[in-house]
Amino acid sequence: GAGVSQSPSNKVTEKGKDVELRCDPISGHTALYWYRQSLGQGLEFLIYFQGNSAPDKSGLPSDRFSAERTGGSVSTLTIQRTQQEDSAVYLCASSSPTGWNTIYFGEGSWLTVV
C-alpha cells in the first residue's frame, strides 16, 4: 500500500495473554520505529530498526516486550503476559534511507488490557 499499515487496529485482551502487533512499512523504507502513547502521556519510543544494523531496543519498557523485523520489511511487536499498564496506542513509523529522515506513521494499534 501507499502508507504504513498496522494491524489489528483495535485489540482487547485479557491480562496475562500474549499479543502480537504487526506493521507493514512503506516499500523501500529501511528505517522502522515503534512508539506508544498511553493515556495522558506523550509519545514514547520503544524500538528502532535501521537496515541490517542491530536494532536500538533502548525504549522497550520490560523484557515482556520484543520486536522483530523480517526481511527488512514487516515488523511484529510482541507483548507477553500483558498487564493493564500496557494499554496504549502502539504506533509504527518508517522512513526512507535518504533525505532528512522524515518518518511516516501508521494509524496505530489500540490495545486494551482488561
Add this chain to the structure above:
Amino acid sequence: ILNVEQSPQSLHVQEGDSTNFTCSFPSSNFYALHWYRWETAKSPEALFVMTLNGDEKKKGRISATLNTKEGYSYLYIKGSQPEDSATYLCAFNTGTASKLTFGTGTRLQVTL
C-alpha cells in the same frame, strides 16, 4: 543521551489568537529538526523539516524558525482555528539514518 524538551505542555487559546511553542534540543551533532502535528484519533503528520541555522518554514498560517547554535525552534500559529487543535511534536536527529528523538509535545486546544 538526547533530550528534546517542549513548552508549554498544553495551551488553550481562543479562535483568532496567535500562539507559539518552543522546542529545545542539544545543539551539538545537529542534523535536522522536525515538527509534527498529531490530531486525536489520527496518525502524526509531518509539518516541517529544518536543517540550517536561521531556517524559516511556512505552511499557511503555521510557521517555524530554527536556531541551531542555541538549540531551539519556535512554531507559530497565526489566527488559530478550532481545526488547529492537536498535539504539536518536535523531533531531532543527528545524521542521515539516525533515530528521531521526539519531545513530549505541546497540546493545543482552540475554542470558539
